[in-house]
Amino acid sequence: MPLSTLADAPVFTRDGFTFRPLAVPSRGSSELAVWALEIAPGSASEVHSMDREEVFVVVTGEVSATIADQEISAASGDAVIVPAHHTLRIRNACATTPATLTAVTSAGMRATVGDATFPPPWAQ
Structure with a gap:
Protein backbone atom coordinates (compact mmCIF):
# COMPACT_ATOMS: atom_id res chain seq x y z
CA MET A 1 0.00 0.00 0.00
CA PRO A 2 2.01 3.05 -1.19
CA LEU A 3 -0.39 5.70 0.19
CA SER A 4 -1.79 5.99 3.69
CA THR A 5 -3.90 9.10 4.21
CA LEU A 6 -4.50 10.99 7.42
CA ALA A 7 -8.20 11.22 6.49
CA ASP A 8 -8.48 7.41 6.54
CA ALA A 9 -6.33 6.85 9.62
CA PRO A 10 -7.99 5.27 12.66
CA VAL A 11 -8.15 7.52 15.71
CA PHE A 12 -6.89 6.49 19.16
CA THR A 13 -7.23 8.76 22.17
CA ARG A 14 -5.60 8.59 25.59
CA ASP A 15 -5.62 11.30 28.27
CA GLY A 16 -5.60 14.35 25.97
CA PHE A 17 -3.46 12.69 23.27
CA THR A 18 -4.90 11.81 19.85
CA PHE A 19 -2.94 9.30 17.74
CA ARG A 20 -3.53 8.75 14.01
CA PRO A 21 -1.35 5.97 12.56
CA LEU A 22 0.02 6.73 9.12
CA ALA A 23 2.67 4.12 8.36
CA VAL A 24 2.38 1.09 10.64
CA PRO A 25 2.16 -2.65 9.91
CA SER A 26 -1.65 -2.62 9.70
CA ARG A 27 -1.41 0.16 7.10
CA GLY A 28 1.38 -1.31 4.95
CA SER A 29 4.71 -0.47 6.63
CA SER A 30 6.96 -3.36 7.60
CA GLU A 31 9.89 -1.57 9.27
CA LEU A 32 8.75 1.84 10.51
CA ALA A 33 5.89 3.16 12.59
CA VAL A 34 4.80 6.76 11.95
CA TRP A 35 1.80 8.52 13.41
CA ALA A 36 0.35 12.00 13.65
CA LEU A 37 -0.07 13.10 17.25
CA GLU A 38 -2.11 15.93 18.72
CA ILE A 39 -1.67 16.92 22.36
CA ALA A 40 -4.51 18.90 23.91
CA PRO A 41 -3.66 22.15 25.72
CA GLY A 42 -2.06 21.45 29.07
CA SER A 43 -2.06 17.66 28.64
CA ALA A 44 0.84 15.47 29.76
CA SER A 45 1.60 11.80 29.19
CA GLU A 46 2.19 9.35 31.95
CA VAL A 47 5.81 8.39 32.54
CA HIS A 48 6.65 5.53 30.20
CA SER A 49 9.43 3.99 28.12
CA MET A 50 9.67 2.29 24.74
CA ASP A 51 11.87 -0.62 23.73
CA ARG A 52 12.89 1.21 20.52
CA GLU A 53 14.19 4.69 19.80
CA GLU A 54 11.40 7.20 19.22
CA VAL A 55 11.57 10.59 17.48
CA PHE A 56 8.93 13.33 17.74
CA VAL A 57 9.00 16.20 15.24
CA VAL A 58 7.02 19.19 16.46
CA PRO A 98 -3.02 22.09 20.84
CA ALA A 99 0.44 20.89 19.80
CA THR A 100 0.83 18.66 16.75
CA LEU A 101 3.70 16.29 16.19
CA THR A 102 4.83 13.49 13.91
CA ALA A 103 6.15 10.45 15.78
CA VAL A 104 8.54 7.92 14.23
CA THR A 105 9.81 4.63 15.63
CA SER A 106 10.34 1.02 14.56
CA ALA A 107 7.49 -1.34 13.78
CA GLY A 108 6.84 -3.78 16.61
CA MET A 109 7.82 -1.47 19.43
CA ARG A 110 6.48 -2.07 22.93
CA ALA A 111 5.68 0.45 25.66
CA THR A 112 6.17 0.05 29.38
CA VAL A 113 3.99 1.99 31.81
CA GLY A 114 4.55 1.04 35.43
CA ASP A 115 4.66 -2.77 35.52
CA ALA A 116 2.69 -3.22 32.26
CA THR A 117 4.40 -3.80 28.89
CA PHE A 118 2.27 -3.78 25.74
CA PRO A 119 2.25 -2.84 22.05
CA PRO A 120 0.49 0.54 21.68
CA PRO A 121 -2.55 0.03 19.43
CA TRP A 122 -1.67 3.05 17.23
CA ALA A 123 1.70 1.46 16.38
CA GLN A 124 0.27 -1.83 15.10
Whole structure:
Protein backbone atom coordinates (compact mmCIF):
# COMPACT_ATOMS: atom_id res chain seq x y z
CA MET A 1 0.00 0.00 0.00
CA PRO A 2 2.01 3.05 -1.19
CA LEU A 3 -0.39 5.70 0.19
CA SER A 4 -1.79 5.99 3.69
CA THR A 5 -3.90 9.10 4.21
CA LEU A 6 -4.50 10.99 7.42
CA ALA A 7 -8.20 11.22 6.49
CA ASP A 8 -8.48 7.41 6.54
CA ALA A 9 -6.33 6.85 9.62
CA PRO A 10 -7.99 5.27 12.66
CA VAL A 11 -8.15 7.52 15.71
CA PHE A 12 -6.89 6.49 19.16
CA THR A 13 -7.23 8.76 22.17
CA ARG A 14 -5.60 8.59 25.59
CA ASP A 15 -5.62 11.30 28.27
CA GLY A 16 -5.60 14.35 25.97
CA PHE A 17 -3.46 12.69 23.27
CA THR A 18 -4.90 11.81 19.85
CA PHE A 19 -2.94 9.30 17.74
CA ARG A 20 -3.53 8.75 14.01
CA PRO A 21 -1.35 5.97 12.56
CA LEU A 22 0.02 6.73 9.12
CA ALA A 23 2.67 4.12 8.36
CA VAL A 24 2.38 1.09 10.64
CA PRO A 25 2.16 -2.65 9.91
CA SER A 26 -1.65 -2.62 9.70
CA ARG A 27 -1.41 0.16 7.10
CA GLY A 28 1.38 -1.31 4.95
CA SER A 29 4.71 -0.47 6.63
CA SER A 30 6.96 -3.36 7.60
CA GLU A 31 9.89 -1.57 9.27
CA LEU A 32 8.75 1.84 10.51
CA ALA A 33 5.89 3.16 12.59
CA VAL A 34 4.80 6.76 11.95
CA TRP A 35 1.80 8.52 13.41
CA ALA A 36 0.35 12.00 13.65
CA LEU A 37 -0.07 13.10 17.25
CA GLU A 38 -2.11 15.93 18.72
CA ILE A 39 -1.67 16.92 22.36
CA ALA A 40 -4.51 18.90 23.91
CA PRO A 41 -3.66 22.15 25.72
CA GLY A 42 -2.06 21.45 29.07
CA SER A 43 -2.06 17.66 28.64
CA ALA A 44 0.84 15.47 29.76
CA SER A 45 1.60 11.80 29.19
CA GLU A 46 2.19 9.35 31.95
CA VAL A 47 5.81 8.39 32.54
CA HIS A 48 6.65 5.53 30.20
CA SER A 49 9.43 3.99 28.12
CA MET A 50 9.67 2.29 24.74
CA ASP A 51 11.87 -0.62 23.73
CA ARG A 52 12.89 1.21 20.52
CA GLU A 53 14.19 4.69 19.80
CA GLU A 54 11.40 7.20 19.22
CA VAL A 55 11.57 10.59 17.48
CA PHE A 56 8.93 13.33 17.74
CA VAL A 57 9.00 16.20 15.24
CA VAL A 58 7.02 19.19 16.46
CA VAL A 59 4.79 20.45 13.62
CA THR A 60 2.93 23.17 15.51
CA GLY A 61 3.04 24.48 19.05
CA GLU A 62 5.58 23.78 21.75
CA VAL A 63 6.15 20.72 23.90
CA SER A 64 8.15 20.05 27.03
CA ALA A 65 9.53 16.67 27.90
CA THR A 66 11.39 14.89 30.62
CA ILE A 67 13.67 12.24 29.14
CA ALA A 68 15.54 10.19 31.74
CA ASP A 69 15.37 13.13 34.18
CA GLN A 70 16.54 15.69 31.58
CA GLU A 71 14.09 18.56 30.89
CA ILE A 72 13.83 19.84 27.32
CA SER A 73 11.59 22.22 25.37
CA ALA A 74 10.90 21.92 21.65
CA ALA A 75 9.07 24.19 19.22
CA SER A 76 7.84 23.89 15.64
CA GLY A 77 10.48 22.24 13.45
CA ASP A 78 12.44 20.73 16.36
CA ALA A 79 12.93 16.99 16.89
CA VAL A 80 12.78 15.30 20.29
CA ILE A 81 14.89 12.13 20.26
CA VAL A 82 14.13 9.53 22.92
CA PRO A 83 16.60 6.63 23.19
CA ALA A 84 15.21 3.15 23.70
CA HIS A 85 14.45 2.22 27.33
CA HIS A 86 14.71 5.83 28.57
CA THR A 87 11.76 7.15 30.55
CA LEU A 88 9.67 9.84 28.88
CA ARG A 89 6.98 12.24 29.94
CA ILE A 90 5.90 14.63 27.18
CA ARG A 91 3.47 17.51 27.56
CA ASN A 92 1.92 20.38 25.67
CA ALA A 93 3.69 23.48 26.97
CA CYS A 94 0.71 25.70 26.10
CA ALA A 95 -2.47 25.85 28.16
CA THR A 96 -4.59 27.21 25.29
CA THR A 97 -3.43 25.73 21.95
CA PRO A 98 -3.02 22.09 20.84
CA ALA A 99 0.44 20.89 19.80
CA THR A 100 0.83 18.66 16.75
CA LEU A 101 3.70 16.29 16.19
CA THR A 102 4.83 13.49 13.91
CA ALA A 103 6.15 10.45 15.78
CA VAL A 104 8.54 7.92 14.23
CA THR A 105 9.81 4.63 15.63
CA SER A 106 10.34 1.02 14.56
CA ALA A 107 7.49 -1.34 13.78
CA GLY A 108 6.84 -3.78 16.61
CA MET A 109 7.82 -1.47 19.43
CA ARG A 110 6.48 -2.07 22.93
CA ALA A 111 5.68 0.45 25.66
CA THR A 112 6.17 0.05 29.38
CA VAL A 113 3.99 1.99 31.81
CA GLY A 114 4.55 1.04 35.43
CA ASP A 115 4.66 -2.77 35.52
CA ALA A 116 2.69 -3.22 32.26
CA THR A 117 4.40 -3.80 28.89
CA PHE A 118 2.27 -3.78 25.74
CA PRO A 119 2.25 -2.84 22.05
CA PRO A 120 0.49 0.54 21.68
CA PRO A 121 -2.55 0.03 19.43
CA TRP A 122 -1.67 3.05 17.23
CA ALA A 123 1.70 1.46 16.38
CA GLN A 124 0.27 -1.83 15.10
